[in-house]
Amino acid sequence: xxxxxxxxxxxxxxxxxxxxxxxxxxxxxxxxxxxxxxxxxxxxxxxxxxxxxxxxxxxxxxxxxxxxxxxxxxxxxxxxxxxxxxxxxxxxxxxxxxxxxxxxxxxxxxxxxxxxxxxxxxxxxxxxxxxxxxxxxxxxxxxxxxxxxxxxxxxxxxxxxxxxxxxxxxxxxxxxxxxxxxxxxxxxxxxxxxxxxxxxxxxxxxxxxxxxxxxxxxxxxxxxxxxxxxxxxxxxxxxxxxxx
Numbered sequence: 001x002x003x004x005x006x007x008x009x010x011x012x013x014x015x016x017x018x019x020x021x022x023x024x025x026x027x028x029x030x031x032x033x034x035x036x037x038x039x040x041x042x043x044x045x046x047x048x049x050x051x052x053x054x055x056x057x058x059x060x061x062x063x064x065x066x067x068x069x070x071x072x073x074x075x076x077x078x079x080x081x082x083x084x085x086x087x088x089x090x091x092x093x094x095x096x097x098x099x100x101x102x103x104x105x106x107x108x109x110x111x112x113x114x115x116x117x118x119x120x121x122x123x124x125x126x127x128x129x130x131x132x133x134x135x136x137x138x139x140x141x142x143x144x145x146x147x148x149x150x151x152x153x154x155x156x157x158x159x160x161x162x163x164x165x166x167x168x169x170x171x172x173x174x175x176x177x178x179x180x181x182x183x184x185x186x187x188x189x190x191x192x193x194x195x196x197x198x199x200x201x202x203x204x205x206x207x208x209x210x211x212x213x214x215x216x217x218x219x220x221x222x223x224x225x226x227x228x229x230x231x232x233x234x235x236x237x238x239x240x241x242x243x244x
Contacts, residue, residue, distance in 0.1 A: 008032035008090035008121070009083050011040050011075075014056050015049040016155050017063055018137055020129030024094040027123060029069055036086055037064075039074045050138050050162060062154040080115035091120045096130050 008028050014021060014037070021037075028035050037060045041053045051059065053074045060072035075082040083091065091111065095101045101122070108120035125132075132150045141147045141159050148156055189210040196203040 005033040006031070006090065007086060007088040008035045008092050009038050009079070009086065009088045010035055010092040011038040011079055011082075013041075013049065013134065014039055014060060015051055015134045016056065016137065016151060016159065017060050018129070018132050018134055018150055018155075019152060020094065020125050020132040020150075021134075022063055022152065023126050023129055024092060024123050025064070025070060026067070028090075028092045028121070029067075031121075032090055032092075034069050034071070035092065036088065037070060037072045038079075038082060039072065040079070041074060041076055043076065051158070055158070059155055059158060063152050078114070080111050080118060083118055084115060089117055089119060091118060093120060093122055094125050095122045096125050096133075 010021075010025055010028060012021065017037075025035050025037060039053055039056050039060070049056075057072045057074050064070040064072070079091065083089075091108070093104050093108075095104055104120070104122060108122075111118055111120065124130075129150075137147050137150050137159075140150075142163055147159065151159065189206060191203065192206055196206065
């Protein structure tokens, strides 16, 4: 690397890196000789991400495997100190909204006050990715949504390994839970509109009738027992009378 190389730092959490992030980094290569994608982290921060810092760095390296001018590294502490240690003179920031700009402008001015040789370059996102963020990608994927339009193939693969593509199916109710629900239904039927008291003749009669109805319905829904071809239980048993 020549001493006159222009180095840019693109800082962020990248949990995970999205196609929006990748677009900003690739476009920065138009005016920077090298871009360092810097994953910021603080050991004291209680906020836990989906991916560890090491995993995020690995994902970034995989996403830019074909681009020798992009590298990824984790850092902590002040961005200006990290930029100075890397010989960087540019900070690259993607700005999606007015709120983003207000925050980023304040940070850019403070960074320049701390490091006069450090310039911040704001890049507007590609409209296709203007609404995409790592937070939304995590939330959508965790809830079973399709995030393939928002991340590269390596990132999508790791997301599926980390969380899975769809939420786990709910466990079926146990026999005890089903029995309790049926008992509640039968009790409600037995009480009727007059709210008959348990033990009364009216309640006991209606309770017996409800149980008999449930038993009858269960028999109707019970599948036929398989039998030898042509015998009882054959598919012909389902044909109405008079049909061949």
